[in-house]
Every structure is written in structure tokens, then in C-alpha cells.
Amino acid sequence: MDIQAYIESGILELYVAGALSEKENKEVYNLMLQYPEILQEVLDIESAVIKLTASVSPVKNNDKILQAIKAHLGLNGTDSKVISMPRYNWVTYTGWAASVILAIGLFWTVTQNKQLQSDIQISKTQQELLETQIANANSSLEEANTLISVLRDNNITKIPLAGQGNFASTYANVYWDKSNDRIYLDAQGLPEPPEGKVYQVWSLTLSPLTPTSLGTIDDFITDDNKIFEIENANASEAFGITLEPAGGSETPTMEFLYTLGVVNAS
Numbered sequence: 001m002d003i004q005a006y007i008e009s010g011i012l013e014l015y016v017a018g019a020l021s022e023k024e025n026k027e028v029y030n031l032m033l034q035y036p037e038i039l040q041e042v043l044d045i046e047s048a049v050i051k052l053t054a055s056v057s058p059v060k061n062n063d064k065i066l067q068a069i070k071a072h073l074g075l076n077g078t079d080s081k082v083i084s085m086p087r088y089n090w091v092t093y094t095g096w097a098a099s100v101i102l103a104i105g106l107f108w109t110v111t112q113n114k115q116l117q118s119d120i121q122i123s124k125t126q127q128e129l130l131e132t133q134i135a136n137a138n139s140s141l142e143e144a145n146t147l148i149s150v151l152r153d154n155n156i157t158k159i160p161l162a163g164q165g166n167f168a169s170t171y172a173n174v175y176w177d178k179s180n181d182r183i184y185l186d187a188q189g190l191p192e193p194p195e196g197k198v199y200q201v202w203s204l205t206l207s208p209l210t211p212t213s214l215g216t217i218d219d220f221i222t223d224d225n226k227i228f229e230i231e232n233a234n235a236s237e238a239f240g241i242t243l244e245p246a247g248g249s250e251t252p253t254m255e256f257l258y259t260l261g262v263v264n265a266s
Contacts, residue, residue, distance in 0.1 A: 006031070007041050016045045155179060159239055161259035163189075172259045174239045181233040187217065188226040190258060193243060199258070200248050201230060204238040206262075211240070216248040238262045 014020050015028045032039040156175050163170040171189035176182075185201060193199055201214040214230050242249075243256040 001035075003035055003037050007038065012038070012041050012045055016042060153177070157263065159261045159263050161239060161241060161261035164257045164260050165255075167258045170258045172241060172261075174261065176232070176236070176263070181231060183214075183230050183232045183239070185217075185228045185230055186226065187220065187228065187241070190220075190226070190241070192221055196246050197243050198246050198248065200242050200244045200252070202240045202242065202252050203232055203234040203236040204240055205235065206237045211252050213248065213250075216244065216246075236263060 011020070011024070011028065015025065020028065028038075028042075032042055156177055159174040159176060161172040161174060162168075170191070173186040175184040175186070177184070187199065190199060198216040198218055199220055200216045203212045203214055204210065205212075212234050214232055214234075217228055220226070238261060240252065240260040241258050242252040242254070243258060244253055
């Protein structure tokens with residue numbers, strides 16, 4: 001039997017750690033009784049484990065533990081077959097301990113880095129959300145200030161749009177800035193359009209009745225103020241709003257005429 005190869009195989013460390021089967025334990029035990037070198041190796045391993053344990057434990061009874069191990073093996077301190085000088089490498093066990101500590105440290109570092117990255121991402125998202133809210137607030141404020149200036153301008157023509165037919169409860173208002181060829185549509189009195197539908201704004205001349213599309217209100221649902229600025233260079237005599245399929249229609253769908261208002265000739 002190659003005793004040195006057996007010692008270096010690592011089976012004795014597993015024996016001390018209690019990781020072998022009952023059959024394997026018996027085999028190691030019999031070899032310990034047969035070969036003093038194997039016995040000494042086991043004692044050295046156990047002694048190293050005890051020292052490692054003692055380095056982190058307040059209990060200082062290592063000698064008693066070692067004696068208990070020897071007694072369990074049926075040995076005494078005067079057995080001449082036991083090699084007196086331990087030859088097992090203590091650095092091996094301190095290396096194991098250092099590896100465990102290093103692994104724990106690396107795991108903690110990685111965890112902290114991930115948490116830090118998560119916190120940074122959350123902070124970045126919150127900052128972007130805040131910037132969006134500020135931008136929306138500024139935009140709403142600008143719209144409000146613009147509307148106020150429109151309402152106070154004597155050159156602005158207000159055209160109320162009343163509900164029509166089955167939509168008598170709806171309403172809207174058009175503020176026509178003729179000098180700048182634009183209108184401001186206050187559509188607060190219109191309900192949200194159903195899915196796949198949009199409101200379309202029309203400029204009308206009455207004799208003969210000729211509708212001209214001013215476009216669709218595609219962002220009606222997402223616009224909180226429901227005030228829309230629309231270009232209008234037409235000689236409008238009336239304004240109407242219909243509900244149309246998404247994308248709009250070439251001519252107004254009269255059965256879905258929600259509001260209509262005539263421009264005051266005065």
C-alpha cells in the first residue's frame with residue numbers, strides 16, 4: 001500500500017470531518033491501527049482543527065479535547081509508535097478559513113454593489129419622473145397663461161359650440177385669433193372618445209355649406225387641460241366637432257355631430 005498517496009488523497013480530512021460512510025469509517029479506523037503514519041496524520045488533522053476552532057472560540061480546553069480524541073481511539077500519551085512531531089501543514093487550514101472569509105467578503109461586496117446600483121437606478125428614475133412632472137407643470141402653466149391672455153384680448157372672437165341631437169349635453173368653446181390664423185379649442189365638455197375613434201374639428205361656410213377639416217384631436221385623452229391650439233386660415237362662418245374613425249374623415253359624419261356653433265356676424 002502506498003501510504004503517502006493514501007494520506008494525500010484527502011480521505012483522512014473527510015474522516016475527521018465525519019463525511020464518510022460507516023463502511024469507509026471502519027476502513028480508515030483499521031488502517032489507523034495498522035499504520036502509525038496514518039494514525040499520526042489523523043491526530044495532526046484533528047489537532048489542526050482544534051486550533052482553528054480555538055482561534056474563534058472563548059473555550060480554552062484544547063488539551064482535554066485532544067486527550068478525549070486519543071481515548072476514543074484507544075491510545076495513550078506514551079505509545080512509541082506515534083510520531084511525536086506533527087508534520088501536517090497548519091497553513092492548509094488557515095488557508096481554508098481565509099478562503100471562506102474571502103468568499104463571504106466577496107459575496108457581501110457584490111450584494112452591496114447590486115443594492116447600490118439598484119438605489120442609483122431608483123434615484124435616476126425618480127429624478128426623471130420629477131423632471132417630467134416639472135416639464136408638464138411648466139407646459140400647463142404656459143397653456144394657462146396663453147389662455148388667460150386670449151380671454152382678455154378684445155380681438156379674440158369666442159364661439160360657443162352647443163351640443164347636437166343625441167349629444168345635447170356636450171359643449172365646447174372656440175376662441176378665434178383671426179390676426180394669427182389660429183383657434184383655441186376648449187373641449188372640456190366632450191366625453192372621452194371610444195377606442196378607435198377621434199374627435200375631428202371642422203371649419204364651415206354656410207352658403208353653400210362647405211366643411212373644411214382642421215384636423216383630429218389625437219391626444220384628447222392624455223391632455224389634462226383639454227385645450228388645443230389649432231391653425232385656421234379659413235373664412236369660417238361656423239365650427240363643428242364630429243366623432244370619426246381614427247385618422248379622420250374627408251367629410252363630417254353628421255350622425256356623430258357632437259357640437260356646432262355659428263360665428264357671430266357682429
